[in-house]
Each structure stands twice: as structure tokens, then as C-alpha cells.
Amino acid sequence: MSATGSPALVPTRPRTGISATLAHAGTVVAGNPVTGFAFALLLGLMACAVLGPSLVPYDPLASDTAIALQAPTLAHPFGTDQLGRDILSRVVVAARLDLAIAVFSVALVFVAGGLAGIMAGFFGGWTDRIVGRLADTIMAFPLFVLAMGIVAALGNTVGNIVLATAIINFPLYARLARAEAAQRRNAGFVMAARLTGNTDLRIVLTCILPNILPLMMVQMSLTMGYAILNAAGLSFIGLGVRPPTPEWGIMVAEGAGFIVSGEWWIALFPGLALMLAVFCFNLIGDGLRDIVDPQRRT
């Protein structure tokens, strides 16, 4: 009823380019402090990932059994683990590996899934059938279980964790891109572009891609969190990263055995770091979605 009820909006003064985007992002962050908070958190995480080793007070790998299993103190704010390593240092340093796995796998699937989906949606026919079948086959597996199988088969390396995480996210990207491309394939402005002699490639590049990209970016942010969780889950059950490498999933796994005897700090801090990172990407994803696609806000 609002369609007939709301008065026609007066066109606002046009603004173009980067300044408009920045101004828009500014108003959104101002109107939504949660998104602002998430961006601040992201900056912190990135600082840890980039500067990690030079920020921390101790060597994350140096063990000292004399101070093993110490609860948090001023000297070791997050306590020490069973080998006397400083947990704070390990948590901070681990950010680089955890984020790198997520960033690489998401970048991989963004390109592969996005391209495959756009081709499938725009051209239809056999391209669509092949991409659809591929996505369906992946979706026929419980995704985490498939990732386990892939890493077990291909070999227990960080590279394979990245690959497995990308593969299980493929259907999500391919389907989103496919749906958006198919919806625009017969849109008036695409037909108009055909009439003015544009080739298919040019239509994809000028009419389809720029209109889909914002939604894909939202998807990227949302799946970043999922990728981090997935990688941490795999290393929690002993796949991928091996000790003593500092990584959040494996650190929680190491601390798991000490929970029942009350040494909570070993698992808690890496777990919290994991949670904050995922939370941060989810919040940013939601915030971006509000900017890009207000109708889909839930």
C-alpha cells in the first residue's frame, strides 16, 4: 500500500563518483553505529594480521614449562598454556593465518563462482545446466563433511583447507550470481544494449557485472565469517594446520582437554578471538546489505 501511499520523491541533486560513495557510507555509518563498531573491529583485526609478530610481548612458540598452565596475570594477560607459551601472543599472531585462509578461499570462490554463475544466468542453455549440476552435486553433501573429505583426500595442508573452503562455498556464489544475471538477462536495459549493437561480452561487462557486484560484495563479507569458522573447525578436528603453529581452532582444541579441570583460559581467548572475527564480518555484511539492498533487510 505504500506504493500508492507515499508521495513521489523529488529527485535529489546528483552527485557522482567517489565523493558520493564516501558521503553515502558516512551517513550509513553515522545512522548505524553497529556497522561503525564492526569497521573499527575490522581495523583491529587487520592490524593484528599485518603487524602481529611485532606487536606481541612474547615469542608465540617459546615454551617454558616452569610457567605452564598459569591463569591470566599482569605478565600474561591471557594466561599460559600447558607448555608455558603466552596465549595473548599466540592469539594475536594467529590472526594472520586465520584471516589469510579466509581471504584466499573467499577470493577464489568469488572469482570462480561469480564467473560461472554469471555465465550460467546470462547464457542459459548447457552452460547453465553444467554449472547447475556442479552446484547441486556440491550441495548434495553436508558442506563441512565434504570439506573434511576433500582435505582428507587431497592431503592435510593449509592450501587444501583454502581449496576445500572455496569449493563448499561455490554453490552459494554461483547461485546468487546466476539468479541476478538471469533476472537481468531480459531486462529492458539489456535488450536496449543489444539493440545498440553491443556484443554479449560487452553487455556482461557494462550491464550485468556492475549491477551484480554490490550484492556479491555483501555475500563476500558474509561468507568470510563462514570461511573462518569452517577453517577453524577443520583444524579443531586435526586437519590442516598442525601444532605448534598458532591458529585459533587448534588452540581451542588444545584447551578443550583442560576445560573439565577448570583451566578455562587456554580455550576461551582463542575462541573469543574466533567469535569476534566472525561476528565482525557478519555485522559488516549486514551493514553492507542495508546499503546495497534495503529490501532484503531481515
Add this chain to the structure above:
Amino acid sequence: MLRTLLDRLATTLPALAGVVVVSFLLTRVLPGDTAAYFAGPAATPQAIAQIRTELGLDRPLPEQFARYVADLARGDLGRSLTTGQPVTADLGSRLPASAELTLVGLALALLVAVPLGVAAALRQGSLVDHACRIVATAGVSLPVFFTGLLLVYVFYFVLGWAPAPLGRLDAFASPPPTRTGFLLLDSLAAGDLETFRAALAQIALPGLTLAVFALAPIARITRAAMLAVLAADFVRTARAAGLSRRRVVVTYALRNAMLPVVTTLGMVFSFLLGANVLVEKVFAWPGVGSYAVEALIASDFAPVQGFVLAMALLYTVLNLLIDLAYGLIDPRVGHAA
């Protein structure tokens, strides 16, 4: 009805074929010598050679695939090096534990998430709505194994309410005679309330852990679907016809909103079957997930591949059931113009 059932079954065939092909590929793409992998780290060259012939790895790939499918049809998934038992038997004996846990988790999640989502949509912007938002965002951000550990620390170590996280029954309880394999049901059927209580105490925390995990997507989609339906034209018609609020919300809005929720259950099951592996590890739950994890650590690959395939088959069946349930709610299914 039979016709729709057959049609549905036919649509799952390509998915099944895909699952079989992928799991075959997963057993054959092992880098290095597949036979050596399957023989385990301590095998002699003779043992590896024997495995190679046993698995038919010296044959051409199509023949290997035919053999793989034939074995599969007989329910032969190979033998576990650690337990010495056929993988199928191992999986079969451990599946009820996993199934019971998953279903308890899902039931808990549905019981909380659907009413929460509906309430949030009916009172947009209220306290309930904000609670729903927080649950939905926090739920997807919590690593499931971390939730489990937190619950263990609070309810076992600090409060002492829950038993030690060590399996389905504590050492002092005697398991009931097996009927369904679900301890909760079997103990009730045997009239053994003591065992029922013990089993319930053991499953409470892992079930809750899974529920927290599954809560978020269900609550989120329920709220979104409900909001969409409440804004739909036919709800406006129902209101303009003076129907009572209860009828508008339940008969008109909720039933329509359940359609996307049922669809989402497929995704939720996918998440749950994966999360199950992690939760079973945290709670030493004797299910198929911890079986696969133990095998993984021992470099015992037949059980891992068997587990992946079994989960995929189970998931396909669950999706089929979801499709059928959807068809029961929505008359339009199968009538697409």
C-alpha cells in the same frame, strides 16, 4: 500422491549419481600412492601391494568405478584398520547416537526459533525483535565447538549441574535393550526412568550446543518470511474482511511463512550434520562423527570416505523428506504452469 513421490524420487537420482561420482573421485585423487594411504602408515610393501590388488587400483579407471559402484550396492565400504570391522557395520552401530543427538538439537532449535521469529515479526522493533536479532547474529558467529566448551565449563565445572562430557551414558547406568538405538526412546520403552534421566542428562549439553547453532538460521528466516507474508496482499484482504487476528496470523500468515522455513531446513541439516562432528568430539559422543575424526587422526581412510558418503546419502534422503513435506503444505508443487 504415489505419482508425486515417484517424481520426487526421480529428481534425487542425479544428486545421488553426483554423490557417488564425487566420493569415488575422493577415494582416487589421494596424492601419492592410494594403496599406501589405505594400508596405513605402518604397512609393509607386501601389504601395500596386496591392498592395491584388493582395491583394484591396478585396473583402468572405468573398471575401478564399476567395481566401486558394485561394492557400494552390496553395502561394502571397505574395512577399518583401527577397529578391524567393516566400515558399514561400524557406521551402522554408531549412527543412532548421532541421529539422536542431531534430532534433539533440531527439535530444541525449532521449539525456540520459530516462536521467536514469529513474535519478532509481529512486534517489529520491540524487545523480542531485538532479542531475535541478537540471537540470529550471535548464533552464526559462535564456533560450535567453542559453545560446547563454554557450556561444559559453566554447567559441569562451575555449577556441577551436568555430568562429565563423556559419552551417552555415565559408567554407572546400564544401557536399555536396543530397539531403536535412541537411548531416550529405548529407556522409556523399557520403563527404565533412571536410565532415561541419565541419558537425558548426558544429551542435554551437546543437544543445547547444536540447538544454539541451528537457532540462528531458523529464527532469521522465520522472521523474514513472516514479515514478507504479513505485508502480502492476501493478508490485507483477510484483514479487510474482518478476520480475527488469530486467524490472520495462524491460518493465513504462518502457514505461508512456513514454506521458506521448510526450505531452509535443508540448509540447517547440512550445517547440523557438519556441526555434529565437532560436537561429538567435544563431548566424546560415540557417533559417526567422532568415529570419522578418530580414523582421520589414525590415517585410516576407508572409514573417512565411508563417513562422507554415508552422510551425503543421509542428507539426500533428508532433502527428499523436506521436499515431500513442502508438497504437503503447498498445493502449487507439481502444478507449475
Add this chain to the structure above:
Amino acid sequence: MTAIPLLAIRDLTVEFATRRGTVQAVRRVDVSVAKGETVGIVGESGSGKSVTSYAVMRILDRAGRIAGGAVDFSGIDLRAATERQMRDLRGREISMIFQNPRAALNPIRKVGHQIEDVLRQHAEAGSGDAKAKAIAALEQVKIARATERYHAYPFELSGGMCQRVVIALALACRPQLLIADEPTTGLDVTTQKAVMDLVTGLTRERGMATVLITHDLGLAATYCDRIVVMEQGRVVETAPATTIFRAPAHAYTRKLMQATPRPGVTLRDLLPEGAPAAPLERAKAAGTPLLAVSGLVKAYPKKAGLLTRKAAEAPFRAVDSLSFTVARGESVGLVGESGCGKSTTSTMVMRLLDPTEGSIVFAGEEIGRVPAARFARHRLRPKIQMVFQDPTESLNPRWTAARAIADPLLRFRTVTGSDAVRARCEELARLVGLPVDLLDRFPHQLSGGQKARVGIARAIAPAPDLVILDEPTAALDVSVQALVLNLLADLKQALGMSYLFVSHDLQVVRLLCDRVIVMRAGRIVEEGPTAAVLSAPQAEYTRALLAAIPRPPV
């Protein structure tokens, strides 16, 4: 109107809370409806006509609220009534029917049960007789085989049939007042007539009062006793239907009335008074046809299920052996109701879709055989262009107006150099009456009429010989439609193009076209000079189409 009104709206103001603050959608509106009277509320989009009715029913959405005034329904103060009292009134005393009937029904509940829900709610039926009464209600709206249709779901019924069910639902409890909100928008003209005749017949028979909310002044004047004209939330005029066309008092009513296509007026008559316009000359069609279509067929194979092994059915022929010509400088109308194949035909002529059979000869060259995928690089591509139905959807949201108009210039290299392209864009903008300073705006910053002008400028940019107009004004308000139609006529005269005008609206086609082709189910039913076809139609179907056009008392 001396009788005590059944419904009296006085000084009604409705506000909406939006992100930009409070907006008044309805401002101090007065409307009264007497017992048994039919009142039309007419206005363009954003006039507040629908909001007024939602306020009466108290079903405004969350953001809206009644900020002032009074609503009185047979002695009851509707503003002060409790929600429970309102629920008792809705459906029993005041009913409502809506636009888009298929969406207005619960998609997963049998239509019979939906009618029963209303009957039981208002205690008009118990569990014993509910079904019989629901079937009787279906029979009253002239639904054939009502007992069978009782078990139907909305998706199994046509749009017109769904609207009958909605009417049955609204009238089931014999209310005193029916509010019909754009009840026929989106329906074909013959269905529109059937639905309107049914509604007015039933309400007159029962002595009910009706409020008809519509954007179509002609429709309102045809079916209503009295008309209320609204503009931007205000009532600008209230007058009997018989006098509103003859003597519109308010300037806005005059403008609206004038812009409404109706029998006996020319294109120039639609423009507001004082608008400068040169007289139009009838173009003399040259001898050789520019476009000759013969034996054109588009067939789609029917889908078979995986397990349902049906014998291969004959393919569905969306366009069935169609032949026609368009001469140079001529404008031809292609008219028919939804699903008649007119859009499929135009898409094939435009070479975006490959025909199954038949030939398309354009400027003496067979182009029907060139695959659509390759036609983008064809020499004749610039010569066939199109104006699309939905101006919003036909513009790339990421491109400014200038970029959209420049696209054909850049692709066909008609002009080179960025200064020359810009100059040509500005020239085209002036040609279509688009202010040059709007060229750097994005589509969402333009109004509907402005977007339509951008679409037209883009179509004429490569100097085409044939422009296909696909319902170019269907998404526009009637006053904007008048301007756009005149613009199209001016452009044709100035640039000497031919038009193939695809439309469902014979009145509009009459204004712009020399010749008209009437289509039904993929075939031509009748064709000939527009004046002849409209004044003396030969085919039964054409007569039905013409008879269905609302005829306001002039």
C-alpha cells in the same frame, strides 16, 4: 445529496513516518457517500486516493496514522472505534476489493475455504451450512461450476476469475459499502468490462453503496454517480459524473480530463490548454514497404515431465503464420490482449528472438534468417530500434542519462570524439524535450516521464527507419502519457520514421496510428485503416474489444 450519508469523511489527514520525516499523504479530505450511491475517487499516482480508503478501513500499514479529521459510518465514529469493533465492521458492513486479484487471495488455501472463513467470522454461517453458502456466493459472482471451483486454489484460476472470487468474498456477508481499489488494473479490457458490470450489477441490485478508486477518469465516469478528483493528497473537485467531462471546474480536473484518450479527440486535444503544438499532418505512406513480414511463426515445444511420458504434444504456437507490412513513414498499431503474441512478434521483428518459420524483409533485405545472436553486428541493426514499456527497467541503473543516450552513438560510431558525442546527446535531449541539465543524472534521480524521454532519445539516436514502441506509455500517468504520445508524433513527423506500435489500448492506438492490426491467439483477426476498423469493425472480436472500452457520458 440531501440524504444522510452512509459514509462521511471530514477533514481527514493521514501521515506517514518516513526516513525523511513525516509526510502528509492525505490532507483535510472531505468525501461523503450516500446509501446506494456509487462514488469514484480519481487521481494519479501519489494522489492519496488509496490511502484514504485504507484509513477508512483502519488498515494503514505501521508507518501510517490518521492525524486529524473524522470518519463516520452510519453513525459510528470509525476513528474512535476499538479494533474489535472495526473487525466486526470489516467484511460485514464495509468490504474491500483490490488490485492484482491473484495476490489478494491466500495462495495455499482453497478459495471456498477462504469465503467460509469470512462467513464464519461474521457468524453468517455455521459448520453445517458454510460450504453451501460459500458455493452460493461463488454462484452469485457468476462462476460456472461453482461446486467444483470451491475446491480450487487461486493458482488454478485466471486473473478475472480470481477477481470474481475476491468480489464473492467481499460481498459474502452483504455489506452496506464496498470499496473497490483499482479493481481492474492489470486486467484485459474485456475482463475489465465483465468485472465492472458484475460489481455494479450486484451492488445496485442489493442497494449497496460503492466507492471506486481508480486512475482512469473514463472508467470512473462510466460507472459512477459522483466523482471526487484528488491531487497530491487533496480533493480538488467533487462533481456528478454526468457533468465532469462537460464542465470540469478545477484546472487539474480539466487537465486530467483532457489528457484521457477518448472517442472523437485528436492527439493534440490531449495536451493542456495553451501548450504550443504545430498541427500534425497525416504522413503519406510511400509505395514500397519498409518492413514485410510473411508467414511468421514462433512455436514453443511443450514440456514433458521426467516420469510422465506423455505423447509428444503439438508445440504451442505463440505466433501463428503472421503476415503484415509497414510502409515507409507509416505507423501501424499491433493490438491485442495479454498472451495474443503481439510482444513475441515485435521481439522477432526487432531481431532479438529467432522465428521458427517465416520471413522478415526489412528495407529489401531478408533479415529473418540472420540469427538474433549475430544481428548485433549487422549493418541494419541501427535501423530498427525500440522504446520499451517500463522506462525504469529499460535504463541501466549505473549509467547517467547522457551515457545511456550515448551508447548507440559509441557502438555504431555514428559520431566520434567525446565532444561530438556530448553535443549530439544534448541535441537529442532537446529533441525529446529533456532539459539538458538532467543529462548527468542517474535513472533513480529522474521522474517517470523524464526516464521515458531518455528511452526515446536512445532509440532515435542511431537515426532508425523503424521504431518499435512496446506499450511505451503503459507505466505512465495519463497526463504524462499525453505528452509522450504527442512527442512521438512530433518526432515521427520531423524525422520521417515508421512506427510499429504494440499496445493493448485501442483508444491510444487510434491517436497515433494510420493502420491497425488486431491480434488474438497468435493470429491476425482484422486489419485495416485505423478509422475504418474503429468505426466499422468487421470481426466479432474487434467489436467485443471496442465495446469493452469505458464510455463516459460526454
